[in-house]
Amino acid sequence: MTLTNHDTDRPAAEASLPALRITDAWKSFGHVAALRGVSLTVRGGEVLALVGDNGAGKSTLVKVLSGVYPVDSGEIAVAGVPLEKADPRLARARGISTVFQDLAVVETLDIAANVFLGQPLRRFGILADRKKMIAQSAEILRSLKVRVPSVRVAAGELSGGQRQGVAIARAVRQDTPIILMDEPTAALGVRETAQVGEIIRSLREQGKAVILVCHDLEFIFAHADRIQVLRLGQVQGVRDVSATTRSEIVSLITGATARDEDLEATN
Amino acid sequence: MSASQEQNTVPHGVTSSVGIVDVDLAELDVPLLKRLVMSPSFALSVAIGLFVIFGLTQSAQFANAQSWINILRDATLIAIPAAFACIVLVSGGLDLSVGSVLVAGAMTAAATSSAGLGAGTAFLAGTLVGAGVGLINGFFVNFAKIPPIIVTLGSLFAVRAAVVASTGGNPIGPLPADFTFWGQGVVFGIPVVIILGLVVVVIAHLVLSQTNYGWSIRALGGNLNAARSAGIAVRKISISVYVLSGAAAAFTGAVLAARLGSGSPTFGQGYELQVIAAAVIGGTSIYGAIGSVPGAALGALLLSVLSNGLVLLRVDPTWQNFVIGLVLVAAAGLDVFRRGQMFRVSAKRTAASRKATS
Numbered sequence: 083m084t085l086t087n088h089d090t091d092r093p094a095a096e097a098s099l100p101a102l103r104i105t106d107a108w109k110s111f112g113h114v115a116a117l118r119g120v121s122l123t124v125r126g127g128e129v130l131a132l133v134g135d136n137g138a139g140k141s142t143l144v145k146v147l148s149g150v151y152p153v154d155s156g157e158i159a160v161a162g163v164p165l166e167k168a169d170p171r172l173a174r175a176r177g178i179s180t181v182f183q184d185l186a187v188v189e190t191l192d193i194a195a196n197v198f199l200g201q202p203l204r205r206f207g208i209l210a211d212r213k214k215m216i217a218q219s220a221e222i223l224r225s226l227k228v229r230v231p232s233v234r235v236a237a238g239e240l241s242g243g244q245r246q247g248v249a250i251a252r253a254v255r256q257d258t259p260i261i262l263m264d265e266p267t268a269a270l271g272v273r274e275t276a277q278v279g280e281i282i283r284s285l286r287e288q289g290k291a292v293i294l295v296c297h298d299l300e301f302i303f304a305h306a307d308r309i310q311v312l313r314l315g316q317v318q319g320v321r322d323v324s325a326t327t328r329s330e331i332v333s334l335i336t337g338a339t340a341r342d343e344d345l346e347a348t349n
Numbered sequence: 350m351s352a353s354q355e356q357n358t359v360p361h362g363v364t365s366s367v368g369i370v371d372v373d374l375a376e377l378d379v380p381l382l383k384r385l386v387m388s389p390s391f392a393l394s395v396a397i398g399l400f401v402i403f404g405l406t407q408s409a410q411f412a413n414a415q416s417w418i419n420i421l422r423d424a425t426l427i428a429i430p431a432a433f434a435c436i437v438l439v440s441g442g443l444d445l446s447v448g449s450v451l452v453a454g455a456m457t458a459a460a461t462s463s464a465g466l467g468a469g470t471a472f473l474a475g476t477l478v479g480a481g482v483g484l485i486n487g488f489f490v491n492f493a494k495i496p497p498i499i500v501t502l503g504s505l506f507a508v509r510a511a512v513v514a515s516t517g518g519n520p521i522g523p524l525p526a527d528f529t530f531w532g533q534g535v536v537f538g539i540p541v542v543i544i545l546g547l548v549v550v551v552i553a554h555l556v557l558s559q560t561n562y563g564w565s566i567r568a569l570g571g572n573l574n575a576a577r578s579a580g581i582a583v584r585k586i587s588i589s590v591y592v593l594s595g596a597a598a599a600f601t602g603a604v605l606a607a608r609l610g611s612g613s614p615t616f617g618q619g620y621e622l623q624v625i626a627a628a629v630i631g632g633t634s635i636y637g638a639i640g641s642v643p644g645a646a647l648g649a650l651l652l653s654v655l656s657n658g659l660v661l662l663r664v665d666p667t668w669q670n671f672v673i674g675l676v677l678v679a680a681a682g683l684d685v686f687r688r689g690q691m692f693r694v695s696a697k698r699t700a701a702s703r704k705a706t707s
Contacts, residue, residue, distance in 0.1 A: 171580065186578045190571035190638035195564055200579030202561045210561045252579075 099162050101126045101291035102147075102178070102260050107156030109142055116142040117153070118315040126259060129282060129292040131302040134312035135335055140295050143312070144264050147293070148180040149173030160260065179253035183264040187245050189238030193230060194219040196237050197251045222251045226281045243274025250281055260291045267298050279305045299328055313337055389632025389683065393647045396676075397654055410661040418540060422608075424653035425546030426601055428646040430620070431627035432553035433590075433597040435645040437497075438628055439557065440590045441570035441637035445501040446486060447598040447624050449508035451617035454479045454599025456512050459521040459612025462528040471528055472603050479599020480592045482508055487588030505621065513614045522611020532607025542604060549597070554642035566590060570637030598624075626673065627652055630680040634688070651676065 100123040109117040117139050124130040134140050145151040147158065152168035159165070160176045173180075187196050194212070195202075197219035203211040220233045228247030230240065237248055246266055253261050263282075267275045275298070282305050285292050296302055302309060303323055311318040311334040318334045319342045333339040385391055404411040430447050437444045458475030462468060482504055489500040534541040557563040565586050568576040577583045606612040631648030633640030655676070656669050 182578065184574070186572070186575035188568045188571035188575050188638075191564070191568060195568070199568060199575065200581050202564060204561060208560050208562065210559060210564050 100124065101161060102293070103157075103159045103162075104143075104147075105157045105159070107143075107146060107158070108154045109146060109151060110154055115315050117146070117156075119156075120312065120315070120317055122310060122317070124260070124291045124293055126291050127286055127289045128308065129286050129294055129306045131294045131296055131306035131309045132312060133296065133299070133302065133309060133331065133335060134318075137314070138312040138335075139315040140312055141264075142315075144180070144262060144295055147173070147178060147262050148182075149178070174256060174258065177258040178260045178262060179256045179258040180262045181246075181249045181253050181264065181266060183268060185245055185249040187237045187248055190236055192236055193223070193233040193240070193248055193251075196248050197222065197233075197255055199252065201256070218255070219251065222254055223247065226251060226254065226284055228277070228281065241274060242270050243277045246270065246274070246278050247281060250278075250285075254285070259289075260293070261285060262293045262295075264295045265297065266294070267296065267301055275301060299331060303328065311335055313341075316341065318342070387687075388641075388644075389680070389687075390641065390644045390647055392683070393631060393644065393651060397647070397651050400654060400658060404658050404662060408661045408663075411658070416657065416661065418543075420650075420653050420657045421543050422540055423657065424646075424650040425542050426605060426608075427623055427627050427649035427652055428546050429549050429601045429604070430594070430598045430624045431631070431645040431649045432550050432642045433594040434624045435628040435631065435633045435640045435642055436553065436557055436566060437590050437594045438625075438633045438635060439570045439638060439640045440566045440587060441573060442490065442587060442590060443497045443501060443625075443635075444483075444486065444591060444594045444598075445498060445621050445625075446482060446504040446508060446595070448617035448620035449505045449512070450479045450482050450595050450598040451602035451605070451620055452614060453482065453508050453512050453602065455602030455606040455612045455616045456516055456521060456614060457599070458528075458603035459524055459606045460516075462524050462606075463521055465525070468525075468528040468531060468607075472531070472600065475603035475606075476596050476600045479595040479597070479602070481595070482599075483592040483595025484588065486595065487591035490591065491584045491587050509614075516614050518614055520611050520613040522606075522609075522613075524606065524610055524612070529607050529610050532604055532609070542608060545604060549600075550642060550646045553597075557640075557642055562586070567638055570639075623652060626677045629684070630676055632680070632684065634684050635681065636688075639684075648680075 102122070102124050104120060104122040107117050107120045108115070120139065120143060122130070122132075122143075132140055132143065142151065146153055146168070149165075149168050149170040149172055157164050160178065163176070165172060165176060186199075188199060191199070194216045198215045203214045203218070205211040216233055223230060223233060226247060228244060228251065230244055230247070237245060240248065250261075250263070250266070266278050266282075270278065279301065282292055282294065286307075294302065294306060306323055308320060308322055309326065309331055310320045311331060313335065314337075318337070319339065321331065321334075330339065401411060410416050430451065434444060434447065454475035457478045458471040461474040462471035466474075486497075486501050486504055489495050490497045493500075531541055531545070536544065557566065565576065565581045568579070568581055569583055569586055573583060602612075602616060605616055627648035628640065628645040629635060629648070630651055631641065631644030631646065633645055652673060655672055659669050659672065660666065
């Protein structure tokens with residue numbers, strides 16, 4: 083299948099290999115086929131939104147990309163190099179970091195400890211290099227324009243948007259070229275949603291490939307470059323944000339507009 | 350979609366005047382002095398100080414150096430296991446088996462020592478038995494998924510029964526001098542017991558506060574799922590914490606046997622409660638994630654000062670536990686209050702940042 087790519091205003095993104103390419107991924111759970119031949123590409127400096135109704139296969143795709151589920155068939159390639167197996171650590175090592183919906187923030191630890199959770203900086207092998215972690219996490223939050231009083235306050239004292247910022251900072255710290263965000267605005271208010279939007283914009287400016295799984299069409303139209311609609315485990319259609327409308331996306335989600343592939347087949 | 354408008358949506362004058370954006374993010378905005386005064390260790394030091402001042406006005410015994418050596422020696426024997434009870438609590442666990450593991454360590458060390466194998470071997474053997482019980486505790490908590498309170502309550506019963514059965518209920522002693530030195534000896538005028546206690550407490554403190562292992566322990570107690578998905582080996586760490594706690598309790602038992610010159614299967618009955626009380630009085634949260642080893646050591650000191658002090662003040666000994674009970678509940682209440690405060694601070698901050706950015 084072909085992925086339309088009308089991006090002419092961003093030569094940098096155009097020139098590079100796709101940061102991530104999924105080719106014809108199939109995944110079943112018993113008799114339920116969650117993914118039926120899903121393909122996807124995303125380039126550096128591009129924000130791809132994944133939308134779809136419940137049961138469309140979004141969550142499965144997130145878990146496949148983050149290395150939690152293996153695919154039955156199909157290929158996931160990062161910068162052209164296929165991942166040989168499903169393993170969260172391998173996925174991270176190859177360049178995909180995931181911001182999970184539940185954020186995985188430890189409320190009792192301070193921001194710096196949360197940003198470096200599980201991958202602390204060391205001194206003499208075993209000691210925590212707090213000075214460096216504090217300085218670097220402050221640096222990252224500043225670059226993401228996340229406003230917090232100090233990186234030494236406990237994450238439990240933060241607002242939802244600030245916590246989202248900390249979770250994203252952890253992904254950014256790993257400096258992977260691909261960042262996958264699962265419902266980053268689900269629990270947020272208007273102001274905090276705007277803050278996350280700002281973070282996504284700055285990631286895009288840094289040349290990261292961002293995959294955004296999201297329900298909020300308004301947010302998607304404000305921050306994504308392309309929208310890929312999933313329906314019943316298949317790709318219903320891929321649209322450039324600049325060349326589509328909300329009603330077209332909604333009718334793709336509901337199935338009122340036929341699949342692109344079906345149309346091509348009948349033409 | 351174009352992202353070319355690089356405009357900051359926040360008016361500059363407003364934010365910088367409130368200082369939310371312009372603060373150095375690495376600086377904590379709560380001053381050191383305030384943090385110190387707010388800490389449970391500070392409240393505890395004040396409480397101990399007040400009690401001692403009161404005691405001095407009532408009894409000359411309070412000024413006696415020997416009284417203080419006794420107080421510190423008693424405190425040490427609670428502080429060693431309390432330091433690790435604190436670490437277990439911080440990891441989100443609980444170890445109730447301390448009293449029985451202590452007697453297992455004491456009897457193993459006493460038996461090894463009276464068999465003529467030397468003090469080093471005796472301490473090692475005792476400590477290893479405790480580590481073994483800790484390993485079993487940790488295994489059942491992490492793999493059988495049985496709540497720690499039940500697992501360690503089970504070993505509290507089982508281990509003491511095993512100790513009593515295997516010794517026939519008889520004490521082992523008198524023990525050789527090379528062994529009892531570690532409980533009765535004095536170096537530079539300071540009892541060896543106190544030096545041992547200080548060393549163990551300082552090491553435990555450094556482990557919890559300075560190492561990545563310690564930070565992982567705190568992550569476990571704060572949010573187990575988050576720790577797991579961040580790639581922290583949660584089972585390994587949780588098991589290791591029970592192993593350390595068991596080893597510390599058994600080591601304390603060996604020290605106690607050395608101090609008394611013999612090991613008795615009646616050692617350590619109800620000890621686990623004093624140990625947990627010391628940790629909680631020292632500011633360790635029973636909800637996990639929050640706690641400090643020096644606090645637990647100060648908690649042990651308070652218990653020791655109270656029980657020795659009340660004797661010096663000629664208070665009926667039956668009232669001692671009444672006072673300890675009050676202090677314990679007050680300390681736990683303080684913990685709840687502090688957690689509440691944390692959220693109030695948060696609400697204030699959020700309001701401030703709202704004002705700054707809207």
